[in-house]
Amino acid sequence: MVSTLTRSERQAAIGVSVLVAICGLAFAALGRHDVLEIHGFLILAFGLLCAFAVINGYYEPEPTDERLASYYDAPIKAGIALSMAWAVFALFIGVWVASLLAWPNLTFDQAWASFGRLRPVHTTGIIFGFGGNALIATSFHVMQRTSRARMPDQFSAWFVLIGFNLFCLLSVTGYLVGVTQSKEYAEAEWYADIWLVIVWVTYFILYVRTIARRKEPHIYVANWYFLAFILVVAILHIVNNIAVPVSLGHAKSYPVWSGVQDAMVQWWYGHNAVAFFLTAGFLGMLYYYLPVRAQRPIFSYRLSILSFWGITFFYMWAGSHHLHYTALPHWVQTLGMTFSVMLLVPSWASAGNALLTLNGAWHRVRDDATLRFMMVAAVFYGLSTFEGSFMAIRPVNSLSHYTDWTVGHVHAGALGWVALITFGSFYTLVPSLWKRERMYSPALVEVHFWLALAGTLVYIFAMWNSGVIQGLMWRTYTEEGTLAYSFIDSLVAMYPYYIARTLGGLLFFVGAIIGSYNIWMTVRAVPLAADRGSDIPDSSAVAVAGE
Amino acid sequence: MPELFHRKLERSTIGFVLAIIVVASIGGIVEIAPLFTIDETVEEAPDMRLYTPLELAGRNIYIREGCYACHSQMIRTLRDEVERYGPYSLAVESRYDHPMLWGSKRTGPDLARIGDKYSDIWHVAHLTNPRDVVPESNMPAYRWLARNDLKIEDLALHLATQRAVGVPYTEDMIENAAEDAYGQATPDSDAASGVAERYGEETQIRAFDGVATRLTEMDALVAYLQVLGRLTDAAYEDTAAPQKPPEPVE
Amino acid sequence: MDIDHDTLVFFSKSWGLFYLLAFAICVLAYTFWPSNKKRFNKAKKSILDPEDKPWQ
Numbered sequence: 001m002v003s004t005l006t007r008s009e010r011q012a013a014i015g016v017s018v019l020v021a022i023c024g025l026a027f028a029a030l031g032r033h034d035v036l037e038i039h040g041f042l043i044l045a046f047g048l049l050c051a052f053a054v055i056n057g058y059y060e061p062e063p064t065d066e067r068l069a070s071y072y073d074a075p076i077k078a079g080i081a082l083s084m085a086w087a088v089f090a091l092f093i094g095v096w097v098a099s100l101l102a103w104p105n106l107t108f109d110q111a112w113a114s115f116g117r118l119r120p121v122h123t124t125g126i127i128f129g130f131g132g133n134a135l136i137a138t139s140f141h142v143m144q145r146t147s148r149a150r151m152p153d154q155f156s157a158w159f160v161l162i163g164f165n166l167f168c169l170l171s172v173t174g175y176l177v178g179v180t181q182s183k184e185y186a187e188a189e190w191y192a193d194i195w196l197v198i199v200w201v202t203y204f205i206l207y208v209r210t211i212a213r214r215k216e217p218h219i220y221v222a223n224w225y226f227l228a229f230i231l232v233v234a235i236l237h238i239v240n241n242i243a244v245p246v247s248l249g250h251a252k253s254y255p256v257w258s259g260v261q262d263a264m265v266q267w268w269y270g271h272n273a274v275a276f277f278l279t280a281g282f283l284g285m286l287y288y289y290l291p292v293r294a295q296r297p298i299f300s301y302r303l304s305i306l307s308f309w310g311i312t313f314f315y316m317w318a319g320s321h322h323l324h325y326t327a328l329p330h331w332v333q334t335l336g337m338t339f340s341v342m343l344l345v346p347s348w349a350s351a352g353n354a355l356l357t358l359n360g361a362w363h364r365v366r367d368d369a370t371l372r373f374m375m376v377a378a379v380f381y382g383l384s385t386f387e388g389s390f391m392a393i394r395p396v397n398s399l400s401h402y403t404d405w406t407v408g409h410v411h412a413g414a415l416g417w418v419a420l421i422t423f424g425s426f427y428t429l430v431p432s433l434w435k436r437e438r439m440y441s442p443a444l445v446e447v448h449f450w451l452a453l454a455g456t457l458v459y460i461f462a463m464w465n466s467g468v469i470q471g472l473m474w475r476t477y478t479e480e481g482t483l484a485y486s487f488i489d490s491l492v493a494m495y496p497y498y499i500a501r502t503l504g505g506l507l508f509f510v511g512a513i514i515g516s517y518n519i520w521m522t523v524r525a526v527p528l529a530a531d532r533g534s535d536i537p538d539s540s541a542v543a544v545a546g547e
Numbered sequence: 548m549p550e551l552f553h554r555k556l557e558r559s560t561i562g563f564v565l566a567i568i569v570v571a572s573i574g575g576i577v578e579i580a581p582l583f584t585i586d587e588t589v590e591e592a593p594d595m596r597l598y599t600p601l602e603l604a605g606r607n608i609y610i611r612e613g614c615y616a617c618h619s620q621m622i623r624t625l626r627d628e629v630e631r632y633g634p635y636s637l638a639v640e641s642r643y644d645h646p647m648l649w650g651s652k653r654t655g656p657d658l659a660r661i662g663d664k665y666s667d668i669w670h671v672a673h674l675t676n677p678r679d680v681v682p683e684s685n686m687p688a689y690r691w692l693a694r695n696d697l698k699i700e701d702l703a704l705h706l707a708t709q710r711a712v713g714v715p716y717t718e719d720m721i722e723n724a725a726e727d728a729y730g731q732a733t734p735d736s737d738a739a740s741g742v743a744e745r746y747g748e749e750t751q752i753r754a755f756d757g758v759a760t761r762l763t764e765m766d767a768l769v770a771y772l773q774v775l776g777r778l779t780d781a782a783y784e785d786t787a788a789p790q791k792p793p794e795p796v797e
Numbered sequence: 798m799d800i801d802h803d804t805l806v807f808f809s810k811s812w813g814l815f816y817l818l819a820f821a822i823c824v825l826a827y828t829f830w831p832s833n834k835k836r837f838n839k840a841k842k843s844i845l846d847p848e849d850k851p852w853q
Binding site: 100120184227243246254265276314326327335406474483 | 567572582610611640644678686
C-alpha cells in the first residue's frame, strides 16, 4: 500500500496521521472526566497506527511514472475487503439483536449488550460500514473507468477510505459505551460528525477532480448517481447534525433543532439517507456493473437520465411521510404523501430499465449466479419502492407505522436491494480487479445467492405478518366498543415471528461469511489471468483519446 | 484549443454539481422553511414547565440506552391510540425537546403520557427486571441503573448548553443545577426546597428509586419517566373530547 | 414584506408546483434533444469496451 504512494504523499500521510493522533490526545486530556476519554485514546491509537504503517514503508522505492498508464486500484481492493468485514460483523450483530427480541436475557446483564445500544451498532455497521465502504470502493472504480482517467493522486483516496472507517469505528464503539445523539441513522456525536464532513469534502473533491480529467466528453450516468449520493449526503448530514456540544471535553451535545422542527429535519434526513445513500449510490453500481456483467448495453440510456432527475427531485419531498397523524402540520404530511406516490415512477423506471437490459440474456441469468444477484436486486428494488410508496399513503400508514412492517420494508430494501446488488457487483469486480480468471468457486457464489435470497424472504415474510397482525390488534375493538387487546397481547403474538426473523437473518449472515471466504480464496488461490489483449494499450484508441 | 476544450469540460462538471444541489435542496427547503414560523400556529401552553436537572439527566440516560428504538413518544390522532395512551400529542409538548424523541417503532408501548400512570416502585421493579412485573415482556433488564451513581457535577454545563439552543433556563437554575438534582431525589434535605421554587410547585420531589441516601441513574430515569406528558396540561384542554389528566399515584 | 407562517406556506404550495413543471420540461428537453442522441448511444456502449487502461 505505502509503496504506491510517492515520497511527498508519504510525508503528507504521516503528517495527517500525526495530526489525527494529536487531536485524539487533546480529546483524551479534555475529556478525562467523560466517556470522551475513551474515544480520545482510540483516535490517538488510530492515528499512531496509520503513522507507523506509513513510516514502516517510507524507504520503499517510489512508484515510477509507469503507474500513470494504469488505473489506481489499491484503495478499491482495500475498500472491498473492509466492506465485507463490516458486513460479517454487522450482520452478526443483527442476528444478535434479533434474538434479543425473542430471548431478552441474552444481554448477560451488560449495559453494552442491551438492545438499545446494539441496535445502532447493527444499523450503522450495515449502512455505513458495509454500504459506505462498498460505495466508496465501487465509485472509485467506476469514476476512473468511465472517465478513462486515473485518479489525480494516490493519497486522497486512502484518506477518504481510512478516514471514513475511523468515523464508522467511532460511531460503533460510541454506541456501546452510550455515546449517541439518538437521531436514527445519525447517532454519531459531534466530533465524529465533524470528522465525517472533512472526509466527505475530500471525497467530493477527489471525485470532481477525476471527472474533470476525463477523456470521454460525456459523463456516464452511473457517475451522476454517485455524485448525487456524495453531494446530497453532505447536505443532509450537515443540516441534521447541527448541535452544540456541552463542552469540548464532553461527548454529549444538544441539537439546535427541537420538537416538531427536529422531527421534520430528522426524517427529511432519514428518508433521504435512504434515497441518496441506499438508493442513488447503489443505482450507480447497478448502471455500471449490470450491463458489464450481462455484456449488454443498458436498455435505455434516456430513461436512466429521466429517472435520475426524477429521483433527485422527488425524494427530497418525501420525508414527512414518516410523521403521518403526528403533530406535524397536515399540509406537510400531504405533500410528503403525494411525492412519495409520485416517486414510484422514476423508481420503477430504473428497475424496469435494469430488467429490460437483461431481456435476451435470460439464459445467462439462469447460469450465472452473479448476474442473478443483480437481477433479483433490481426486482427487490422495484418491490420495495412500490411498498414504500404504498406505506406512505396516510390510511395505510396508520396501520403500518410503529409496527414491524416498517422493519420488514427496510430489510426488503437493505437485504434484497442494497446487499444483493453489492454482492453482485463485488463478484463482477473482484476477478477483474485482482486480474484473476474467475472467482475461486462459482458453486459457492451459487450457495451464497440461495442463502441470501432465502434469508431475505424468510425475514420479510415474518415481518409482514407480525407488522400487520400487530397493527390490526392495536386497533381491534370489541362489540362493546372497547379495545380488544392490551399492548402485551400484541407482543405475545409477535414471538414466533421474532424467532423466524432471527432464522432469516442467520441464513443471510452465513451467506455473507461464505461470500467473504470465496473472495479471500479468489485473491489467494486463483491463478492470474493470462495477459488479455485488452490489457495492452490499443494504439488507435490512444490516438483518438489524445484529441 | 485543447486548453479551451478542457475548461469547458470542467465547467460542465461544476454546472452539473450545481444542478444537483439546486434540484435536491428545493424540496427540503420548501417543506422545512415554514416550520420555523410554526410557533405562530402552535398551541399556547403558558403553564409549560421545563425539565429539572434530574429529569434532564434521566432523559439523557433514556437517550444513552436507546429507549427510543422501541418506545415512541408521539400519540397519533387516531381513535385507538387516544383511547390506549391518552390525548394525542401536541407540537407544543415537545417544544423544548432537544432532540425530540418521537420514535419510529413500538416494540413496547408509547410513553408520551406514561408519567404518573405507575408508581415509582413499579418503575424501579420493571427496570430492574421487566419480567418480574410483566412476565411476557421482552424488554432488557437495566439492573446497572440502580448500581451507577448519577453524575451531577457537570449538570450546570448541560443546562447552559440547553439554554444556548433555546430552552429558557434562568441563571439561577443553571447555578443550582447539581444541587437541585440532588434535592429532587432527597426530599428531606435542605436542597429540596429550592427545586419547587425554581421549577414550580408541581415538581415531584421524592426518592424515586426508594433509597434517599444515594442518587443513582435509576432516580434520574424514573424522575424523567414520571414527568412524561406532565409538563403541560394543554393536550387535555384543546382536544375535541376533553379528558382529565390522571391523578398522581401514591 | 412581512414573512409570516401563511406567506411561507403559500409560497411552498404554489411556487413548488411551477418549479416542478419548469424542471420537468428542462429535463425532458435535454433527454430528447436530437443532437444528444449520438452522445447517449456512445456512452451506453462505451462501458462495455474491454480496455482497462486510462487514456493518455
